[in-house]
Amino acid sequence: MPNTALPGETPRPDPLDGTASSSSPSTAPAELTDAQKAAITGLFGSIDTIATELGDLFAAAGHELALVGGPVRDALLGREVHDLDLTTDAVPQTILKLIDGWADAVWTVGIDFGTVGLRKGGYQLEITTYRSESYQPKSRKPEVDYGSSLYEDLVRRDFTVNAMAVHLPGREFIDPFGGLSDLRERRLRTPGRPEDSFSDDPLRIMRAIRFAAQLGFTLAPEVKAAAADMADRLRIVSAERIRDELTKLMVSPDPRVGIEHMVDLGIASCVLPEIPKLRLEIDEHHRHKDVYEHSLTVLDQAIDLEKQRDMKPDLVLRLAALLHDVGKPKTRAFESGGRVTFHHHEVVGASMTKSRLSALRFSKDVVADVSRLVALHLRFHGYGKGEWTDSAVRRYARDAGHLLERLHVLTRADCTTRNRRKAAALSRAYDDIEHRIERLAEEEELNKIRPDLDGNEIQEILGIKPGPMIGKAYRYMLELRLEHGPMDKADAIAELRKWAEEQGEL
CATH class of the missing domain: 1.10.3210 (Hypothetical protein af1432)
Incomplete structure (x- = not known):
């Protein structure tokens, strides 16, 4: 099971004790205790050089850059961070120019959604232009609009625990929606109204369920209510995206929690309708x-x-x-x-x-x-x-x-x-x-296990040409092998000839 203990739940200093970050709509640096500052500094570790160099590149060009979302959340939970997500006011073409010659490798498969991927020093990074995603009522694909501020980007993210950021290169911690407090309480809330969040991307309903199973979070009452009311919206999401969330849920530490949420909130009817039908079916x-x-x-x-x-x-x-x-x-x-x-x-x-x-x-x-x-x-x-x-x-x-x-x-x-x-x-x-x-x-x-005679031997012994009869003979010899175990060659040949005579082949 992954380590989801917050720093305050081990002998080390607890950065989540003390004043919580501001929940007002501002990206001003939150007031942090010394322990909290140490935890934010600890986010970087082996990526210190990468973060500094990349932040300097963007700052020198007059652009903002921030580490955001899952890496910030996971580091504060004490979980290992592998990939890095960053967000910026620079558009994708500008991002490509800024990292040209600095990144070890670059890929642009997500560029239509504002994302540029790169590899540097053994790490994978994704840099995404400030954006918001929304679905039209009958659309299966999100419409992406670029934003102009970090706050606009964070307010449209799925949950408060994923709406925290660390500004680069200055390392200011940004938490406009109380995500730090929600981490402490193991609570899943949305930055704005959950109805708006789930309308922007219905897959977030499944993601909420997955976080409950994966991280041991509880769903805030308003999140549960909105998920239940809007579960049918999942039908517009592609099967592939549903599959990926279901996969993450099933390999989480406690998938039962996720399945129970899915059934209780009516989500399973849109994803695995066979499961709720099992209720009240008394077994034999x-x-x-x-x-x-x-x-x-x-x-x-x-x-x-x-x-x-x-x-x-x-x-x-x-x-x-x-x-x-x-x-x-x-x-x-x-x-x-x-x-x-x-x-x-x-x-x-x-x-x-x-x-x-x-x-x-x-x-x-x-x-x-x-x-x-x-x-x-x-x-x-x-x-x-x-x-x-x-x-x-x-x-x-x-x-x-x-x-x-x-x-x-x-x-x-x-x-x-x-x-x-x-x-x-x-x-x-x-x-x-x-x-x-x-x-x-x-x-x-x-x-x-194989038959005591192979296909070539069967063909030679029976003196027949390649064809369906060879396969039938092979399967018969395999059944003998399974039934009686290994036979010596002479007995196997005798059994094959006896079978062939009964089939009218000899």
């Missing part, structure tokens, strides 16, 4: 309040298992944990005696997952992997007390392929029963199958 074991709560618990337990297994935050695994039961509402059936069933919900759920993630423009690999995990998540429940043959274990591992480790985690996480005896039995059973897979892998190189 009658052990959970509803499938929605069960799915969030599985997500939490998958994250715990990630940590236990020294895995990095895994987008594919977490999406699979969240979506593994999305097929239940469509497959719910009532049987005699009041029993509720969800037959084949894993098959239906895999199809639904594929459709939803594709609509959100996730990569083909992510779509395929998450859908496959959803399809496989019930496979283990036929294992019982270890009655599976070695061939069944081989198939389980082979079907999972490169997703085997994730399937292990997902299957274990899917056990949310409060019956300790049952939970212990399931855990022992999965310990057993994992051990058997490891043993078979050592003995047979399970992940490299």
Whole structure:
């Protein structure tokens, strides 16, 4: 989990104690305590030379320049700063002239939006002309207007904690909207009315949810209310931008918080409509309040298992944990005696997952992997007390392929029963199958299983030309390999000839 402790919450001096910065509409330097000044100075560290040189370049040309947004926020939170965002009154063409010969590399892919990217001394920087973005009611692309002052730029930013700046080269700290105080309170507010902020860029609704999960912030009441009222505006935002915010949310320290906000505020209906539909869908074991709560618990337990297994935050695994039961509402059936069933919900759920993630423009690999995990998540429940043959274990591992480790985690996480005896039995059973897979892998190189005869050998033995029959024979020999393990060459040839005779090929 990233270090989001403010300086005052460690033994070092607390720059957030003392007078808060002015919340009046002015970019005059805020009154800072000595500790706060030290924290601002600490923003720079290894970028001191870069910041000074760049600030001097712009000042000499009569232009303003300020470090702004995420880097300022993250430094005050004690989080590591990697990339630098700056803002200026200079237009993009002027920016290009000023950094010509100074930057190690320059790119202009964002120049239509007023942004020039560059690399200097191992750091990536983006310099953006003072601007505001807004969407027309039915537009999916923002309209960008250049501003003339830093205040105009800051007031149109998403949240107060991102509307703080440090002026260069003088290093004055600028906080016109009380962002420093909001950092201290772990509170998310907007510089102006949240309705105006969300109207300017509806994606900010998703960003608010993501910050809650990523940084542990609470949403101010007016922010919650505006997000709920304006959630439908997210439909004009491109799927790619929604996907990127959802990805950041899912790999955050506490994605459950974000998902709950999305559902409670009606945002999920525009992004992941399958999730709120899980509410009140009592599962077949009658052990959970509803499938929605069960799915969030599985997500939490998958994250715990990630940590236990020294895995990095895994987008594919977490999406699979969240979506593994999305097929239940469509497959719910009532049987005699009041029993509720969800037959084949894993098959239906895999199809639904594929459709939803594709609509959100996730990569083909992510779509395929998450859908496959959803399809496989019930496979283990036929294992019982270890009655599976070695061939069944081989198939389980082979079907999972490169997703085997994730399937292990997902299957274990899917056990949310409060019956300790049952939970212990399931855990022992999965310990057993994992051990058997490891043993078979050592003995047979399970992940490299091939038939005992390859395609060329099959063609030569049967005396047939390349064609569909070679593939059919290959698959038959693979099934024999999975069922019985390795065979010697003579037995494999005999089995192949016997099969070919039954097919009328000999």
